[in-house]
Structures are given as C-alpha cells and as structure tokens.
Amino acid sequence: MAQKNEQDEKAIDRSDKSLRLHGSIARDLGIAIVTGKYPPGHVLTSEVDFAERHQISRTAYREAIRILAAKGLVESRPKAGTKITDPSRWHILDPDVLAWTFEGEPSQKAIDDLFELRLIIEPAAAELAAKRRTGAQLAQMGHALEEMAKYTLANPLGQAADQAFHSTLLNATGNMGVIALASTISAAVRWTTIYKQRTRKLPRDPLPDHRVLFEAVADGNGPAARAAMQHLIELALADINLPEKA
Amino acid sequence: MAQKNEQDEKAIDRSDKSLRLHGSIARDLGIAIVTGKYPPGHVLTSEVDFAERHQISRTAYREAIRILAAKGLVESRPKAGTKITDPSRWHILDPDVLAWTFEGEPSQKAIDDLFELRLIIEPAAAELAAKRRTGAQLAQMGHALEEMAKYTLANPLGQAADQAFHSTLLNATGNMGVIALASTISAAVRWTTIYKQRTRKLPRDPLPDHRVLFEAVADGNGPAARAAMQHLIELALADINLPEKA
DNA sequence: GCCGGGATATACTCATACTTATTATCCGAC
DNA sequence: GTCGGATAATAAGTATGAGTATATCCCGGC
Numbered sequence: 001m002a003q004k005n006e007q008d009e010k011a012i013d014r015s016d017k018s019l020r021l022h023g024s025i026a027r028d029l030g031i032a033i034v035t036g037k038y039p040p041g042h043v044l045t046s047e048v049d050f051a052e053r054h055q056i057s058r059t060a061y062r063e064a065i066r067i068l069a070a071k072g073l074v075e076s077r078p079k080a081g082t083k084i085t086d087p088s089r090w091h092i093l094d095p096d097v098l099a100w101t102f103e104g105e106p107s108q109k110a111i112d113d114l115f116e117l118r119l120i121i122e123p124a125a126a127e128l129a130a131k132r133r134t135g136a137q138l139a140q141m142g143h144a145l146e147e148m149a150k151y152t153l154a155n156p157l158g159q160a161a162d163q164a165f166h167s168t169l170l171n172a173t174g175n176m177g178v179i180a181l182a183s184t185i186s187a188a189v190r191w192t193t194i195y196k197q198r199t200r201k202l203p204r205d206p207l208p209d210h211r212v213l214f215e216a217v218a219d220g221n222g223p224a225a226r227a228a229m230q231h232l233i234e235l236a237l238a239d240i241n242l243p244e245k246a
Numbered sequence: 247m248a249q250k251n252e253q254d255e256k257a258i259d260r261s262d263k264s265l266r267l268h269g270s271i272a273r274d275l276g277i278a279i280v281t282g283k284y285p286p287g288h289v290l291t292s293e294v295d296f297a298e299r300h301q302i303s304r305t306a307y308r309e310a311i312r313i314l315a316a317k318g319l320v321e322s323r324p325k326a327g328t329k330i331t332d333p334s335r336w337h338i339l340d341p342d343v344l345a346w347t348f349e350g351e352p353s354q355k356a357i358d359d360l361f362e363l364r365l366i367i368e369p370a371a372a373e374l375a376a377k378r379r380t381g382a383q384l385a386q387m388g389h390a391l392e393e394m395a396k397y398t399l400a401n402p403l404g405q406a407a408d409q410a411f412h413s414t415l416l417n418a419t420g421n422m423g424v425i426a427l428a429s430t431i432s433a434a435v436r437w438t439t440i441y442k443q444r445t446r447k448l449p450r451d452p453l454p455d456h457r458v459l460f461e462a463v464a465d466g467n468g469p470a471a472r473a474a475m476q477h478l479i480e481l482a483l484a485d486i487n488l489p490e491k492a
Numbered sequence: 493g494c495c496g497g498g499a500t501a502t503a504c505t506c507a508t509a510c511t512t513a514t515t516a517t518c519c520g521a522c
Numbered sequence: 523g524t525c526g527g528a529t530a531a532t533a534a535g536t537a538t539g540a541g542t543a544t545a546t547c548c549c550g551g552c
Contacts, residue, residue: 046533057506063312070316078534092426107449117423177363180338228499303537324503325545
C-alpha cells in the first residue's frame with residue numbers, strides 16, 4: 001500500500017519571488033489546510049518522505065512546518081508525526097491565515113463571520129476615534145477625503161486615499177489591539193471585494209457616507225461616528241452580497 | 247568594536263520541557279522583543295554568531311526565527327540580516343505574543359488596551375449568544391453556574407466552571423473570529439489576574455452578575471445580555487486596577 | 493552628482509549524521 | 523486474561539559543514 005500512486009502531489013508554487021522556499025511551502029500547505037484538503041487530525045507524511053517527494057531539503061520543509069505551527073495549524077511530536085490541529089485552535093485572525101482562507105473561494109460562512117466581526121470592531125473603533133483623534137489626524141483624514149473626491153474609487157489613487165482615511169481613523173483610537181485587528185480584517189475584506197468586483201459594476205458612491213463619518217469624528221460625537229461607520233459597513237456588505245448576477 | 251564583551255547573553259531557558267529547543271529560543275527572543283529589550287529596527291547578530299555564542303545549532307536558531315517571523319516580530323533578508331520590525335506590524339493578538347507580553351510586567355497601556363478591546367468584543371458576543379444559543383448550550387451554561395456556586399472561585403473546580411461558562415457562551419455566538427479572539431484575550435487576562443491577585447484578597451463574589459447574564463441569554467434578550475456582560479467586565483477591571491495596596 | 497557594476501556579507505538551501513522523545517509492542521507477572 | 527513494565531521501532535529534533543543566492547554597499551565611470 002501507499003506505493004508510488006501519490007505522484008498527484010503538485011509541485012511547489014515558487015511564483016512569488018519575495019517568498020523563500022520555506023515560505024512557499026508554508027503557503028501551499030497552509031492553503032491546503034484551511035481549504036480543508038487535509039482534514040483536521042490528518043497526519044502528514046514524514047519529513048523525509050515529503051522532502052524527497054518534492055525534491056526539497058528537510059531543512060526547508062521543517063522551517064515551513066514551524067511557520068504553520070506558529071499559526072496553530074499543525075502540531076508535531078516525535079514518533080507521532082505532524083498532524084493538522086482542530087480548526088478551533090487555528091489562529092484564523094492571523095494575517096497570513098486569513099489571506100490563505102480568502103485566497104481560494106472562501107466559504108459564505110467565513111465571509112459572514114468576518115463582516116459580523118467588522119460590525120463589532122469598526123463602529124466601536126470609530127467611537128473611540130471620535131473621542132481621541134488629534135488635530136493632525138483630523139487634518140489627514142480631511143485630506144484623504146479630498147483625494148477620494150478628486151480621484152474616485154475607480155482610480156488607484158482614490159483607493160489609496162480611502163485606505164489612508166480608514167487607517168488614520170484606526171490610529172486615532174490609540175488602541176494597539178483594535179488597530180492590529182481592524183487592519184487585518186480590512187485587508188481580508190479587500191481581497192474579497194477585489195475578487196467579487198470582477199463580475200459587476202462599481203457600487204454606489206461611498207463618499208457622502210464617508211463625509212458623515214468624518215463630521216462625526218470632527219465633532220467628537222462618538223455615538224454618531226459609531227452609527228456612521230456601521231452604516232458604511234452595512235452598505236459594503238450589501239454591495240458584496242446582493243448583486244452577484246445583475 | 248563588539249569584541250567579546252557581549253558575554254552578557256543569558257543562557258537559553260530550557261525549563262519548559264514541552265517546548266523544543268527552537269521553541270525555547272523563540273520564546274526567549276520573543277519576550278526580549280516585546281518587552282523592548284531589542285528596539286525596533288535593531289539587527290540581530292548573524293546566525294553563526296548567535297548559534298556559537300549560545301552553543302546551539304544554526305538549525306535550531308533558524309527555526310526559532312521562522313516562528314518569530316510568522317508572528318510578525320522580525321524580518322530577515324540576505325545580506326541585511328534579521329531585524330526587529332516596527333511594533334505596528336507585530337501580531338499582538340497572537341496567543342503566543344500576548345503570552346510573552348504578559349509574561350513579564352506588562353505595561354499599564356497594554357492592560358488598558360486589552361480591557362478596552364474586551365469591552366468591545368465580549369458584550370457583543372453576549373448579544374449574539376443570546377440570539378443564537380441552543381438548548382444544549384443553555385443547559386451547559388446552567389450546569390457551569392451551579393458548579394461555580396458549589397465550589398466558588400477559590401477552588402480550581404469553580405474556576406474551571408467559570409471558564410466553561412464563558413467558553414460555552416462564546417461557542418454559542420457561532421462566529422469563529424469572535425471565538426478565537428475572545429478566548430485568546432481571556433487567556434491573557436487570566437495571566438494578568440493571577441499575577442495581580444497574589445498581592446490581595448479575592449474580590450467580590452461574581453456569581454450574582456453571572457446569573458443576570460445567564461438569565462438574559464436564556465431569555466434571548468440581546469441588549470440585556472450585552473449590558474450584563476459589560477457590567478461583569480467593568481467589575482473585573484475595577485478589581486484589577488483599584489485595590490493594589492489595600 | 494548620478495548611475496551602474498562588482499565585491500561582500502548574510503541569509504537561504506542542501507546533504508548527512510546523529511540524538512531524543514514517544515508510542516507501540518511484546519513479554520512476564522499476577 | 524489483564525495489567526504493567528521493559529524494549530524496540532519510528533519520526534521529529536539537533537548538529538555540522540558546504541555551497542548558493544541576493545540584497546546592500548562602495549567605488550569608479552560618466
């Protein structure tokens with residue numbers, strides 16, 4: 001049993017030159033794991049097997065496994081081998097894990113969960129930002145808003161301004177955890193949006209809603225900022241979910 | 247310069263036998279980084295230097311670095327070396343990073359940030375749980391409550407029941423992100439609490455407040471559950487911050 | 493002063509040998 | 523027949539040395 005019929009192993013994707021070999025291996029395995037190709041509890045073939053089957057050194061493979069273990073996806077023990085851990089132990093909010101999840105076709109549940117989390121975090125962040133933003137941060141956000149108006153979201157410069165707006169708002173919260181979490185989620189949402197938007201026209205102009213949010217933050221009106229941010233996210237969610245085949 | 251006077255390097259802590267050598271190295275370096283012993287931008291000594299100075303193999307060191315890089319703490323490139331990244335890029339909500347942060351004496355800011363995040367996440371989680379909990383989950387929570395009453399929080403069994411209560415409540419949200427985030431934060435808070443509680447008596451009995459939360463969840467009353475959870479956290483925060491030298 | 497190309501330091505990859513931890517198996521005692 | 527402890531087999535863990543690739547720095551030419 002288990003002769004040579006496992007030649008279905010695909011070669012390692014070395015297309016991303018910024019990743020080293022171990023990074024590429026980690027990425028490939030990571031995607032395979034989060035997309036369920038290897039079920040939880042599955043034990044990977046031994047280091048030597050994997051290495052010679054893929055024509056790589058044990059060193060590179062082991063470093064890849066260390067990366068995955070650091071993100072909670074696998075667990076290795078002598079004699080027992082390296083096995084896929086239960087999904088409840090995965091660090092699903094790790095930027096890489098999130099990226100791998102949204103690399104393939106993410107499940108609808110994953111998208112829903114992510115937006116639900118966004119609706120928890122970001123309105124609260126907006127409220128904090130309204131209370132704490134400095135004058136300089138306000139000026140930055142104002143400038144970003146002008147740029148968005150000038151270029152629109154169809155233009156990369158406009159998209160950059162949009163990101164700058166939200167990024168500055170997050171920084172204004174002053175809470176490192178909130179900043180880390182929200183920026184990670186935003187990045188993931190961006191992949192999804194990019195992916196989904198291939199199939200249809202641009203949604204409605206989000207600029208007026210941004211202005212409302214900006215005004216609330218400028219006024220130091222926390223509840224209004226919270227509400228405005230919530231509205232913004234709900235619109236984004238609607239844009240993603242509804243008009244798939246319009 | 248940089249002769250032999252760097253003999254101040256402490257030996258690697260191998261006390262935790264569940265960690266392998268590479269894990270111990272990662273932990274030591276990780277703590278040194280998050281506690282600011284190595285400032286951002288600092289370039290670590292080369293692999294060969296570090297390895298022979300600490301009498302370990304390059305293999306073990308490199309695997310440790312892969313772990314740290316996976317958590318965003320360092321970044322290594324040929325010729326440039328391995329350097330500490332800017333704190334804004336650290337995965338501070340990674341369970342290990344959080345543990346390392348709270349291993350030493352965490353800054354007051356770190357504690358404040360964490361509780362602020364808790365006050366965002368957990369009340370929202372309670373609200374979701376109130377809407378979605380199954381009968382089985384409700385029964386589990388009720389049983390945990392009885393156990394808490396029977397043993398009190400002074401007893402390990404009572405503490406376990408407390409954790410079971412909160413863990414079940416989280417699972418009831420059904421949101422993987424919320425579950426991962428909240429359980430990570432809870433673990434970190436637990437370290438802090440244990441640490442701080444060495445110096446003083448037990449705080450007030452939290453059982454009545456838990457009952458209020460439970461009733462709200464049982465009734466499917468989201469807003470009430472949110473309020474009850476918020477109250478619970480505020481009490482915990484007060485217990486930690488106020489009576490330091492009573 | 494700017495640009496390009498080569499020297500250099502450092503991480504990256506590979507190959508191999510050896511060690512250690514853990515589990516499974518086997519055997520004997522009860 | 524079951525329990526428990528010695529034993530063996532297996533896979534990860536660690537060590538070492540050699541060679542490759544690549545970013546950075548520096549210098550020389552334009």
